[in-house]
Amino acid sequence: MAEPRDTRVLVAGAGTMGRQIAATFVRNGAGEVRVIEPDDERAADARAWIDGFLGDDALASRVRIVPEAGEPDPGVDLALEAVPEVLDIKREVISSLLRAAPSATVASNSSSMPVARFGDPQQLDRLVNLHFYVRPWERRVVELMTSGETEAGRMDGLRLLMTSLGFEVFLLSKPSFGLLYNRIWAAIKREVLAIVDEGVADAATVDAICRALDPNPPRGPFERMDTVGLDTIRLIEQAYADERGWPRSRALGDLVDAGHLGRKTGQGFFTYEQDSQGGSL
Numbered sequence: 001m002a003e004p005r006d007t008r009v010l011v012a013g014a015g016t017m018g019r020q021i022a023a024t025f026v027r028n029g030a031g032e033v034r035v036i037e038p039d040d041e042r043a044a045d046a047r048a049w050i051d052g053f054l055g056d057d058a059l060a061s062r063v064r065i066v067p068e069a070g071e072p073d074p075g076v077d078l079a080l081e082a083v084p085e086v087l088d089i090k091r092e093v094i095s096s097l098l099r100a101a102p103s104a105t106v107a108s109n110s111s112s113m114p115v116a117r118f119g120d121p122q123q124l125d126r127l128v129n130l131h132f133y134v135r136p137w138e139r140r141v142v143e144l145m146t147s148g149e150t151e152a153g154r155m156d157g158l159r160l161l162m163t164s165l166g167f168e169v170f171l172l173s174k175p176s177f178g179l180l181y182n183r184i185w186a187a188i189k190r191e192v193l194a195i196v197d198e199g200v201a202d203a204a205t206v207d208a209i210c211r212a213l214d215p216n217p218p219r220g221p222f223e224r225m226d227t228v229g230l231d232t233i234r235l236i237e238q239a240y241a242d243e244r245g246w247p248r249s250r251a252l253g254d255l256v257d258a259g260h261l262g263r264k265t266g267q268g269f270f271t272y273e274q275d276s277q278g279g280s281l
Contacts, residue, residue, distance in 0.1 A: 001157030004029040004164050010079040011035045012093045014046035018082035023050045024136045026062040028165040035065045069100035076101035082109045085235035091118040105154045111182040112239045114175045116147045124149035131179050143179040145172040177243050192221045193249035203269040222269040226262035
């Protein structure tokens, strides 16, 4: 893996996580990041957010947003997908990144699905899960998980690169459905959603008792879900439900079906003023 200042990164997806990861990479010293985003409106929104977040033309110029990957580029060191938690979408995107970056380590930002589930079984030696959290410039934590067959040198190189970019790396010893913190967080989500579905208490009461007993962090579980985005939360919860037979939340499904996706739409479990910084919550 190249030194940070020489590192070339390819990111698929300019949604909340894709744009935040790309901007944080160059802010922390990576050389160049290309973000693949075929949707013109999302690409324009991401461009405006990245420029505003970085606040420096020279720095912002190191992030390019392109509609497609283009010709295979052997100079890319790391290719990362940051697309919705939908198996078929991830399968297609990982396949395209393996072709677009033929020498790179190819990573999934999935917090739940092991990359071996949707990666080319003939190229598992190049594949990893590399999971970032919302606001990665503040929450400088990544989880690194092998595909089960990832080359040891790629794992070591990626761990060193993430460390040099200022991240604390948590290494999983074996593949898991659900990465470290998200397995813990999944249990919390499952229980608080069940409380609301069963009519035991409402979301405001659940968050209030959580804040009263543990004021740091200041957000309760429902406000945290609103911050992530309820569409993303539902996709993750569906993946766990399919894998482990867990029930699906009626309250969560009703909100998403109504288009109430949390902070980014101004309404989720709670009501919010629109944030001009998009995903920078």
